[in-house]
């Protein structure tokens with residue numbers, strides 16, 4: 380008895396001493412910022428436009444934190460629209476109130492009001508991002524969210540410099556026009572250009588060579604290695620990224636370390652992030668970095684490219700030579716890289732499927748081997764029926780004179796707008812009438828999912844509207860087969876899970892076949908992500924542990940798809956203790 384007490388006391392002091400030591404080594408800080416959401420007039424491609432920005436910046440400010448830090452962001456909405464901010468990829472452990480999707484975890488911050496997002500960044504490091512999660516405002520309201528390692532060490536030699544590369548797009552049509560287009564059952568205007576850190580590049584008539592003010596430029600020193608912290612903030616498209624005469628080494632995706640992967644082309648889905656190294660090992664000169672679209676299905680797409688320039692600083696030439704020709708102004712004749720064709724699915728698939736996670740890297744987690752919930756979810760485009768008498772209705776101008784209405788397991792999700800509370804409030808208060816918990820774990824009917832003959836099968840194509848979630852026990856392990864369907868047209872859908880990372884066990888084309896495809900599961904070093912591009916006309920299998928109570932949105936990150944119902948949500952129950960339960964809502968949580 381006496382011994383046990385002493386032992387306990389001893390353990391207590393040991394724990395206390397360790398805590399003291401740890402805090403003196405690297406004390407977790409509080410990073411506090413102010414986000415003023417406001418109108419700002421910006422000119423690109425000869426068009427002056429009022430856009431919504433954070434602190435007047437496009438793209439918005441980069442947030443830099445260290446793993447373990449507490450983040451406090453005071454958001455003041457000075458714009459004329461409802462807004463929320465989502466911290467894309469941040470786990471929000473027990474802090475679901477700060478996740479951000481409108482009507483899911485909070486009611487929006489209406490014009491003139493404010494809300495403070497407060498959360499701790501734990502068990503993850505790398506490049507993530509933040510963006511508006513209300514209407515289409517994320518088009519201009521987004522920025523990088525960088526979690527630096529607390530130890531200061533990467534699992535690779537420290538690069539000379541780290542540069543955020545935010546890939547976005549510029550719409551000559553305004554945000555309001557985009558909303559109207561979406562409300563009318565279509566998709567937003569095609570974007571007028573992609574942008575690299577807000578700049579379209581020099582291929583447009585309004586931003587030609589010479590007037591380089593609209594071109595992103597990066598000065599490098601020969602021999603040095605740079606880390607690009609890349610974010611695909613584009614609304615609709617996957618991108619190929621290439622750099623003339625240079626290879627990239629991918630070292631992380633979605634803020635999880637990967638085995639170093641050498642490639643001459645990066646492929647990045649909407650919503651995804653990626654860290655890539657490149658070494659300035661080429662002759663002094665300048666080289667284009669190009670973002671071009673990857674579009675696997677459908678007809679209309681933004682057939683444009685955007686480019687920035689990597690310029691070698693000739694003052695730092697390392698390789699002298701007697702016949703060295705002094706380079707003329709290097710930016711005058713940059714070299715152009717190759718561009719994969721827009722529909723180059725083999726290149727995209729090779730990249731997306733070859734990446735593996737770096738076993739044992741900081742915050743790496745092994746694949747959970749016991750599965751509690753098996754789900755099979757069809758994902759794709761569907762229709763909402765319009766009465767022939769109302770084809771003049773603006774919303775009936777989608778395919779076949781109906782309304783585009785994508786679905787998951789034939790349920791097309793409707794945000795519970797107008798029901799008075801967000802889903803997370805309903806969860807916390809145990810309140811009915813906001814959503815139901817009957818999201819199906821398998822498709823209601825079986826059919827030949829990827830057979831092109833079903834494209835306009837009117838017996839199958841109409842998906843009902845609902846607000847359904849799947850309820851999960853705390854800490855249960857969930858496996859999902861995402862199966863694309865061929866309705867309307869096949870596409871690569873970028874499925875994003877809030878609140879968790881997941882392991883990607885396998886991906887393939889056609890219909891998932893449990894017998895042969897389960898044999899292909901990588902249970903050793905699969906990539907770990909928060910957003911997966913499900914191969915066009917194919918499937919992907921993911922697994923995650925539901926260790927975070929709350930309501931977690933799952934959706935396609937293609938903007939007009941999520942806007943029209945390409946969503947579902949998980950309701951994860953509280954754990955057995957107070958410390959494994961969702962905290963009460965903050966006092967300033969916006970009301971509907």
Ligand SMILES: *[C@@H]1O[C@H](CO)[C@@H](O)[C@H](O)[C@H]1NC(C)=O
Nearest residue numbers: 418429430457458459553555
């Ligand atoms: C912001 O811009 C929109 C669109 O141009 C305009 O309707 C609105 O009046 C502006 N609001 C403020 C506060 O400047």
Ligand SMILES: *[C@@H]1O[C@H](CO)[C@@H](O)[C@H](O)[C@H]1NC(C)=O
Nearest residue numbers: 453455491492493494967969
């Ligand atoms: C934030 O909004 C609250 C009302 O929700 C208001 O009382 C407060 O003054 C606002 N804070 C600032 C600094 O504007």
Ligand SMILES: *[C@@H]1O[C@H](CO)[C@@H](O)[C@H](O)[C@H]1NC(C)=O
Nearest residue numbers: 623624625626627641642643
């Ligand atoms: C890029 O990598 C490939 C394959 O590893 C290699 O063949 C090629 O020479 C590399 N190119 C450059 C410019 O380093």
Ligand SMILES: *[C@@H]1O[C@H](CO)[C@@H](O)[C@H](O)[C@H]1NC(C)=O
Nearest residue numbers: 678680681682683684721722
């Ligand atoms: C895309 O644009 C390029 C150059 O403007 C053109 O050559 C190509 O045919 C276009 N592709 C499609 C599919 O529209």
Ligand SMILES: *[C@@H]1O[C@H](CO)[C@@H](O)[C@H](O)[C@H]1NC(C)=O
Nearest residue numbers: 725728729730732733734735
């Ligand atoms: C890489 O991709 C190619 C083409 O898709 C595939 O044949 C190969 O098996 C992949 N390798 C790995 C290690 O995933």
Ligand SMILES: *[C@@H]1O[C@H](CO)[C@@H](O)[C@H](O)[C@H]1NC(C)=O
Nearest residue numbers: 763764765769772773774782
């Ligand atoms: C147009 O259709 C939508 C959905 O199908 C419906 O909610 C709306 O009431 C219709 N509007 C008119 C004017 O018929």
Ligand SMILES: *[C@@H]1O[C@H](CO)[C@@H](O)[C@H](O)[C@H]1NC(C)=O
Nearest residue numbers: 767769770771778779780781
């Ligand atoms: C759609 O409606 C228009 C008339 O508004 C008609 O001309 C057209 O044939 C219809 N298309 C389909 C596929 O039903």
Ligand SMILES: *[C@@H]1O[C@H](CO)[C@@H](O)[C@H](O)[C@H]1NC(C)=O
Nearest residue numbers: 806807808809810811812953
């Ligand atoms: C939640 O509400 C349901 C029915 O409204 C009730 O059966 C259940 O006991 C409630 N749970 C809690 C934890 O209050």
Ligand SMILES: *[C@@H]1O[C@H](CO)[C@@H](O)[C@H](O)[C@H]1NC(C)=O
Nearest residue numbers: 789823824838839841842843
């Ligand atoms: C979806 O549900 C609707 C309405 O119940 C039904 O007509 C349709 O056949 C279903 N489609 C699929 C693919 O399950």
Ligand SMILES: *[C@@H]1O[C@H](CO)[C@@H](O)[C@H](O)[C@H]1NC(C)=O
Nearest residue numbers: 747854855856924926954959
């Ligand atoms: C969740 O389950 C794992 C085993 O699958 C276990 O190691 C972990 O401690 C559990 N977490 C909590 C908070 O219960």
Ligand SMILES: *[C@@H]1O[C@H](CO)[C@@H](O)[C@H](O)[C@H]1NC(C)=O
Nearest residue numbers: 461486487488489797970971
């Ligand atoms: C803004 O949010 C409020 C709820 O806070 C909602 O009633 C209103 O309809 C929203 N406005 C728009 C334009 O969505």
Ligand SMILES: [Cu+2]
Nearest residue numbers: 872935937940
């Ligand atoms: Cu999609």
